[in-house]
Amino acid sequence: MGEVVAGKKPNVQHSNPLAQTLLNKLDYDQLTNCMRCGFCLPACPTFRETGVEPESPRGRIALMKAVVDGVMEPDTAFQDQMNHCLGCRACEPVCPADVKYGQLMEQARDAIEDHAPHNAAVQGLRRLMFKGVFPKRGALKLLGGSLSLYQKTGLRRLARGTGVMRLFPQHLREMEAVLPEASASGVVERLGAFYPAKGEPIARVALFRGCIMDVLFAGTNVNTVKLLSEAGFDVVIPKEQGCCGALHAHSGEMDAARELARHNIASFKAAGVDYIVSNAGGCGALLVEYGHLLHEDDNDQVREDAKWFAERTVDVSRLIVEQGRIPAFADHGEECTVTYQDSCHLRNVMKSSDAPRRLMRSVDGASFVEMKEADRCCGSAGIYNVTQPEMAGQILEHKMEHATATNARYMLTSNPGCLLQMKLGIQKHKPPYRMEALHIVDYLYERVKSGNSD
Ligand code: SF4
Ligand code: SF4
Structure with a gap:
């Protein structure tokens, strides 16, 4: 010593x-x-x-x-x-x-x-997910296709009917029940790699499509591009981009996170854009910290490009409010109430909490009600609700008490993990009236007054 x-x-x-x-x-x-x-x-x-x-x-x-x-x-x-x-x-x-x-x-x-004493099975699973699935577009598409097959062909019903699902812990069964429809067809497959602005372009922006986001919430990615177009932005979607690395960074795989960051920075730099847009608070929070993540990189150019990338990364709501032409939004004739659960990383790291509220308040015919403790974590936190189900469940229970007190028809969020957690909360706690959890972009795009709903 x-x-x-x-x-x-x-x-x-x-x-x-x-x-x-x-x-x-x-x-x-x-x-x-x-x-x-x-x-x-x-x-x-x-x-x-x-x-x-x-x-x-x-x-x-x-x-x-x-x-x-x-x-x-x-x-x-x-x-x-x-x-x-x-x-x-x-x-x-x-x-x-x-x-x-x-x-x-x-x-x-x-x-x-x-120093984690993982057994061979855990080591293998970590290697598979962190190195073989999240960073690889082909593997993600395969995962999306297989999940979709499971959901659509009756295999899911079979798994539930035969009791196979009972082999899994309760919290995983509950999560499986709220998974949205997966797809092997992501935003680029659906819209192409470029989508023009409506009217005179204000700026050229690039969408960060995410890894799981583009498999489970590809429709939200599509709506994000279209909403950005409505707000006056030319949108490119660099095809070579990959996973942001947030799950890696939060799970102690820092070298892998740095490698992914270098790859993304090169992809977006080549696209020559004014902004890099995120629609997932969890991903965006790491993207804005790429400068720090790579601040000790041996290569001067990498350090400089990492800063360039971080400074241009912005949340979709904030970009629309601060730089865009805010579209006119109107509810579909049904007077309704909406509330909002902050994504912790969006609020605490990307500092975007006013912009989503401003957009929700701008919808004709909808009333925004602030939920008590909307700024408190919902318990999702990456894969926390899978690794620490007890604490996550306790936190979610309190969240749902506040959620149901709003009487809101729509519970909006800005992050896929929070969205799944809120869906889970609604399913488990069954509010005494109809409540639906949606990504804020889906809610807004469906209410664009001049919106093309193709
Ligand atoms: S106790 Fe908490 S708030 Fe005070 S300095 Fe330490 S980390 Fe910051
Ligand atoms: S759980 Fe507590 S200690 Fe951990 S990041 Fe959140 S506020 Fe900080």
Whole structure:
């Protein structure tokens, strides 16, 4: 053991390999920036659910620092606390010291993953999903086609009827029941790689289509392109783009996330666009952080291009409100109420919370009702609702209490994960009136007054 000086990265050699990796990977300045004020505690969903300090941002930062300083071992309890974090980043906007909590959590998970004792099956599954499916367009199309076949040919009914589905845990069965119709045909297959602006073009923008988004929500991608066109943008969809890398970054696969970022940056740079548009808060939040993700890249050009990419990435609602010609929207004659669940990453990282509300309020014949605690995580958080179903379920239950209190006909969101979680919430909690969860883009495009609904 070497020297530990207050405020300085310890000059020590830990005997525990994970502690040493955490020391190497964690940004010590960020750890010491935390002044233990506790302003972040009321914003943290896991602290609010449990009331326990280690389940709070301040507590998790203290645990990381204690391990790095050699005060405690990174035991299972430590790793559990890191895994319980939703990564919603609600702790960041309220932090007076501007602690980059999200980056600390990514570094901690990256270190934990380096030493994770996965068995061969888990290792194989991770490799398959992170390297063989999410980044590969061909594999995603195959997945979309197979899922579609399962949903349409009666195989799904067979699986349910024969009880095969009962082999899966309850939360996975519930998720399967709310999956939208999958498709092997994504936005490029449906619209081509270019879609012109209606009227004089304001700017040339590129759509980030996502990986799972283009398999499960290809219709939303199509509507995003058409809505952007209505708002005055020429839209290109670079065919070579791939997965953003967010699931990789949040699961401790940082090298793979960086590789995907380099690939995307090159694809969009070649398209020569003014903006890169995201319609999924979870993806967009990593896209706007590509500059940081690659800030230590050996190649100067890559670092510069990463900054170029991050500065141009914007959420679809915000681009339309701030730069576009906002289309006239009208409800279909049915006076109705809408409410909105913020995507945590859209709100806390991409800083887009006013723009979606402004668009929803602009729809003739619809009333927007603010849901209590709309800015709190819904429990989806990437794959958190699959890996931590108990906590995710608890959070969703509270969310649905607030949702049903709005009496809203439509529950809108700006992220596919949140959308599925809200669909799940509606299915499980059965509001006493008809409620439907929709992506905000689908809701808006269907209400464009002059809209072509081809
Ligand atoms: S608000 Fe920021 S400085 Fe205060 S305890 Fe939380 S992370 Fe630390
Ligand atoms: S990211 Fe969300 S769950 Fe994690 S510590 Fe921050 S507020 Fe809590």
